[in-house]
Amino acid sequence: MIVKSHFSVSALCLGFMLITILLLSEVIHYMTFYSNLITGLAVTKLCDVYLTNLQYAIGRRALLALDELLIKMKRGDIDLGHLKDSLLEKLKLEDLIETLSEDQVNVHISILDVELRRSSGGYYVTNHILGFPSRIPSGALELVIKLVIGVSCSNNYAGVKRVIRLVISHPIRFFDLLEIKKSIVSMNSTIQIIKWDEGNITEFVLSVVKRELLACLDESSSLKCSLTLEFLRENTSTFLCIVKIHNVEIIDELQDSFLKAKGMEVNGYIVLIFSCELERDSYIPFHETLTFHLFLKKN
């Protein structure tokens, strides 16, 4: 009876002790859990800063790369597919990842899609963030990059991963210039029969060429080119004036930002042939090649 009583009381006390220890361990466990949670939250906030920075760095790099490519490709036939491929090649992001890894940050970037399209113009928030002109005219080149960025801390489980869609625009009126270029190229090898009554034939031909080229331009673009004029006798009553237009460069006057791509060039040369009646007393500089440099702008 004594043994039973002694055992039951001691067991009660021991149980009480055990429960207290268990409760304490629970308290410590929750304290650690919440402490880790708070640390995790703080690390997530820092990772969010890195993610914002990566968004900025990738966007800025992409537009600078696009600017460089537009300068390189301005002479050739610009194909959007080719431009996109070259842009993807230029968008090397390893150095960004490497720089941040020095800060004990793990970065994972994967580009899901890159799209180049015509901009309808307006205000671009991302351009403002990146330090590029934010008011973009319609007909400009819009770049849409869809990517996944994951940032986590090397010493902690916390991090952020987000799908990001960057919409940036290069201020050059790419599509408008492309249309101007097409209309200039379509002038190639055209034969025009002109009526010339009196005055200097060279000046007359020049004025016709200027008029034709100006008709291709819009109010916000200008054109630089070189011309060579050659006069050939077609028969006894008519002669031909062969006009070769070289180094045609169409410039976007609205693109006044620090970005370097401001224009587009036409490959090779454009030939215009003028057929004209030969007047008796008129002076035609046969066998001479005359060269001129033009700068044309509407208004």
Add this chain to the structure above:
Amino acid sequence: MNSALYDSIIALILSSLLLIITLLVNPVILFEDSLAKLKKVEELEEGIKDLFEQGYFGKLANSLNSRRSPEEFKAHLKEIFERLSSRGVVGLRVLVHGKTVYTYGSTERAWTLKIIIPSSRDMYVLEIFIRGDSYDS
């Protein structure tokens, strides 16, 4: 019976002692400290994000890109520092290829946060020095 009573009294005393020790640790103070640190990080995050949104880093990148006016670049850096100084930032340092270009404020006894600034020529790194201990270490 006396021995049993004695045992149980000792057990009760020990349990009470453990509870008193736990209460003395004051978990609230422990969390208060962590929460204060979290608040500081939150403020810093807001401050830096705000600077991004308002285009400060874009302007800084442009001034680094043009290299025409070092004064303009210094003025941008000063503006960034002034906006972040109330959030625990003690200094800024601009690096290119690991070499220091310019330092503003203090760089001692602080942890850093790197901001990458790409320009057409190089990739600059802006180190933000923040007072206190790093959270990720």
